[in-house]
Amino acid sequence: MSIYKRQLSKSLHTHFSDIDIHIKETVNGVICTVPVESWLEVAKTLRDDRDFDFDQCIDLCGVDYLSYGEPEWPTDEVTSTGFSRGIRGKGPGRFTWSERRKETITNRFAVVVQLLSLNKNQRLTLKCFAPDEGMLVVPSLVDIWAGVNWFEREAFDLYGIIFQGHPDLRRILTDYGFIGHPFRKDFPLIGNVEVKYDEDKKRVVYQPVSIEPRVLVPKTIRRDSRYVDNAANQENS
Amino acid sequence: MAEIKNYTMNFGPQHPAAHGVLRLILEMDGEVITHADPHVGLLHRATEKLAETKPFNQSIGYMDRLDYVSMMCNEHAYVRAIEKLLHLEAPIRAQYIRTMFDEITRIRNHLMWIGTHGLDLGSMALFLYAFREREMCMDMYEAVSGARMHATYYRPGGVYRDLPEKMPKHKESQWTKGNDLKQANEWREGSLLDFIEAFIDDFPNKLNEYRTLLEENRIWKQRTVGVGVVSPEQAKAWGFTGPMLRGSGVAWDLRKKQTYAAYDKVDFDVPVGVNGDCYDRYLVRMEEMAQSGKIIKQCVAWLRNNPGPVMADNYKVVPPKRATMKEDMESLIMHFKLFTEGYSVPAGEVYSAVEAPKGEFGVYMISDDSNKPFRVKLRAPGFAHLSAMNDMVKGHMLSDVVAVIGTMDIVFGEIDR
Numbered sequence: 001m002s003i004y005k006r007q008l009s010k011s012l013h014t015h016f017s018d019i020d021i022h023i024k025e026t027v028n029g030v031i032c033t034v035p036v037e038s039w040l041e042v043a044k045t046l047r048d049d050r051d052f053d054f055d056q057c058i059d060l061c062g063v064d065y066l067s068y069g070e071p072e073w074p075t076d077e078v079t080s081t082g083f084s085r086g087i088r089g090k091g092p093g094r095f096t097w098s099e100r101r102k103e104t105i106t107n108r109f110a111v112v113v114q115l116l117s118l119n120k121n122q123r124l125t126l127k128c129f130a131p132d133e134g135m136l137v138v139p140s141l142v143d144i145w146a147g148v149n150w151f152e153r154e155a156f157d158l159y160g161i162i163f164q165g166h167p168d169l170r171r172i173l174t175d176y177g178f179i180g181h182p183f184r185k186d187f188p189l190i191g192n193v194e195v196k197y198d199e200d201k202k203r204v205v206y207q208p209v210s211i212e213p214r215v216l217v218p219k220t221i222r223r224d225s226r227y228v229d230n231a232a233n234q235e236n237s
Numbered sequence: 238m239a240e241i242k243n244y245t246m247n248f249g250p251q252h253p254a255a256h257g258v259l260r261l262i263l264e265m266d267g268e269v270i271t272h273a274d275p276h277v278g279l280l281h282r283a284t285e286k287l288a289e290t291k292p293f294n295q296s297i298g299y300m301d302r303l304d305y306v307s308m309m310c311n312e313h314a315y316v317r318a319i320e321k322l323l324h325l326e327a328p329i330r331a332q333y334i335r336t337m338f339d340e341i342t343r344i345r346n347h348l349m350w351i352g353t354h355g356l357d358l359g360s361m362a363l364f365l366y367a368f369r370e371r372e373m374c375m376d377m378y379e380a381v382s383g384a385r386m387h388a389t390y391y392r393p394g395g396v397y398r399d400l401p402e403k404m405p406k407h408k409e410s411q412w413t414k415g416n417d418l419k420q421a422n423e424w425r426e427g428s429l430l431d432f433i434e435a436f437i438d439d440f441p442n443k444l445n446e447y448r449t450l451l452e453e454n455r456i457w458k459q460r461t462v463g464v465g466v467v468s469p470e471q472a473k474a475w476g477f478t479g480p481m482l483r484g485s486g487v488a489w490d491l492r493k494k495q496t497y498a499a500y501d502k503v504d505f506d507v508p509v510g511v512n513g514d515c516y517d518r519y520l521v522r523m524e525e526m527a528q529s530g531k532i533i534k535q536c537v538a539w540l541r542n543n544p545g546p547v548m549a550d551n552y553k554v555v556p557p558k559r560a561t562m563k564e565d566m567e568s569l570i571m572h573f574k575l576f577t578e579g580y581s582v583p584a585g586e587v588y589s590a591v592e593a594p595k596g597e598f599g600v601y602m603i604s605d606d607s608n609k610p611f612r613v614k615l616r617a618p619g620f621a622h623l624s625a626m627n628d629m630v631k632g633h634m635l636s637d638v639v640a641v642i643g644t645m646d647i648v649f650g651e652i653d654r
Contacts, residue, residue, distance in 0.1 A: 028321050028585070028588075029588060056476055057476055058590075059601065059616040063603065063612050063614075064612075068605050069584075069605045069606065092289055092290050093290035112614075114588050118487065125586070125601075145476065146474045146475055147475040147624065150621070150623075150624035151620075154620075172277060173654075175278070189286060217292050217608070220581065220607060221607045222607075222608075223606050
C-alpha cells in the first residue's frame with residue numbers, strides 16, 4: 001500500500017509542478033491541497049491521465065475550520081475548577097444564534113473530495129479552500145464526475161459553498177424555506193426555530209427554539225507524548 | 238380531441254413503496270416518466286454535527302441509526318476511522334468477530350431488501366419468508382450485544398465483549414409451548430457459535446426457497462428484466478458502489494481490493510452481473526448472501542479454535558476490566574478519565590471505507606488532537622445511488638419506478654443522515 005502512495009505523490013508532483021499544490025503523504029492516505037483556481041484543471045487531469053485514472057468520485061463534502069484546535073477546557077495549566085465546570089468560551093453546541101462568533105478567519109471553508117481509481121486501486125483526498133470574499137465560490141465538478149451533483153448540493157446546503165456551473169444548486173437535506181447553513185461551526189446545534197402545531201391557526205407553525213444549548217463533555221486538547229511519538233513513528237515508517 | 242399535456246405527480250413522502258420518507262416529484266407523459274426529482278432530507282437529523290459535539294465513543298450508537306438495516310457495518314467504518322488515526326490495531330479474534338458480524342449484517346440487509354423488493358413487485362409471500370430468517374439474525378445481534386438492532390457492539394480497539402457461551406432460549410408462553418417451543422429452541426442448546434453454524438448450514442435451503450418463488454417467476458422477470466439498465470461507464474460516473482456497481486459487471490469489492498478486518502484470511506467469491514438491470518442486481522445480491530454464508534462458516538470454525546482477547550490492551554481507549562478496577566488505582570483513574578473526558582485522537586484526517594451491504598460506506602474524519610471529532614462526514618452509498626434516480630427512470634413506466642427504488646436498496650437513515 002505504501003508503494004502506491006509514494007508513486008502517487010511522485011506523479012502528482014511531476015504533473016502539477018507549475019501549480020502551487022501541497023501534498024501530504026500519511027499512513028492513512030495521500031492528501032492533495034490545490035488552489036481553487038486550478039481546481040477544475042487538476043480534477044480533469046486526475047480523471048483522464050493514465051497515471052491517475054480516478055474514474056470515481058466517491059464523496060464530496062464541505063469543512064468549516066472555525067474553532068479548529070480551540071479547547072474549552074485547557075489542560076496545559078492548573079485550574080481551580082473541575083472538569084465539567086471549567087468550560088471556557090462558547091464551543092460548538094454551547095451557544096445560541098445571537099451568541100454566535102462573528103469573526104472571519106482565512107481559509108475557513110474547504111471542499112474535500114475523495115477519489116477512487118478502480119483500475120489502479122488507489123485513493124486520493126483532494127482538497128481546496130474556498131475563497132471567502134462575501135461569497136464562497138468553487139467551480140463545480142459535475143461535468144467531470146456526474147455523481148457529485150447531489151454531494152455539491154449538500155455542501156451548498158450545509159455550508160453555503162456555491163458551486164459555479166452546477167446545473168441545479170438547490171437545498172437538499174434541510175427543510176423547504178430553511179434559513180442559514182446548519183453545519184457551519186457558528187450555527188447553533190439547537191438551531192434557530194422549532195415547529196409545533198398551532199391549535200388556533202390549525203396548522204404547523206415555526207417559533208424560536210425553546211431549548212437551551214447544552215453539551216455535557218467539554219472539548220479538551222491533549223498532545224500527549226504517547227500519542228505524538230507513536231504517530232510520528234508510524235508516519236516515518 | 239383535447240391536447241394531452243405532461244403533468245406532475247407527487248409520490249410519497251408517505252408511500253409504502255418509497256422505502257421510508259422519499260418524496261418524488263414525477264413529471265409524466267401519460268404513464269411514462271419524463272423527469273423525476275427526488276426530494277430527500279425528511280429524515281435529516283444532523284448526525285455529523287451531533288458527532289462533533291460528543292466524545293468519539295458516544296457517537297458509535299449514532300452509526301447504528303444511519304443505515305438501520307445494516308447497523309454493524311456502519312459502526313465498522315466509524316470505528317476503523319478512529320483506529321486508523323490512533324494507530325490502534327484490534328486483536329485478531331476481534332477482527333474475525335467483526336468479519337462474521339459484517340456478513341451476518343449483510344444477510345440481514347439483503348433479507349430485508351429481498352422481502353420489501355418482492356413486496357413492492359407483487360410477491361407477498363416472500364416478505365414473510367425473508368423476515369422469518371431475519372428474526373434469527375436479530376437473535377444473533379441480541380445474544381452478542383443485548384440489542385436486536387442498534388447494537389453499538391464494535392468499539393475502537395475491538396468489540397465490546399466476547400461471544401456468549403450460551404444462546405438465550407425461548408421461554409414457554411401462551412403461544413409457544415410443547416413441540417413449538419422445542420422446535421424454536423432446537424438450535425439454541427449450545428453457544429452462539431453453534432446457533433450461527435446451525436443457521437448457516439440451513440441457510441442455502443432457505444435461499445433456494447426464495448429462488449423457487451422468484452427466479453423463474455414470470456411476473457418477477459417481467460418487472461425486473463431490462464428495467465433500470467445501468468452501463469458500467471454510467472455506474473462509475475454516478476459514483477455507484479456495491480451491488481449496484483457489480484450488477485453492471487464491474488468486479489469491484491472493497492473486501493477483496495482494499496481488504497480489512499479478516500477478509501484476506503477467508504475464501505469467498507464476488508458475484509458480478511452482466512446486463513446491469515434490476516434482475517441482475519437481484520441475482521448478485523442473492524449470490525452475495527450465499528457467499529456471506531460461506532464466510533461466516535469459515536469465521537465460526539476459526540473462532541471455535543482460537544480463543545483470545547477481543548479488545549486491544551490499551552486503557553487510554555479501552556475501558557479496564559471491572560475486576561482490575563477493584564484493586565488497581567491506575568485502572569480506576571483510566572476508567573474515570575475515559576468515561577468523563579474520553580480519549581484524544583492525534584490530529585489528522587482519514588477516510589475509511591467498508592463494503593457495507595448497500596455499497597461503500599465511508600467515514601471521513603478530521604481530528605484536532607481533541608477528545609471530539611472536528612468533522613465527521615459520512616459517505617452513504619444510497620445517497621449516490623438515489624442521485625441517479627432521474628437518469629435511471631427516465632422513459633420508464635410509473636410502475637417501474639417502484640422496481641428501481643427497490644433495486645437501489647435505499648434506506649433513508651443513511652441518505653438523510
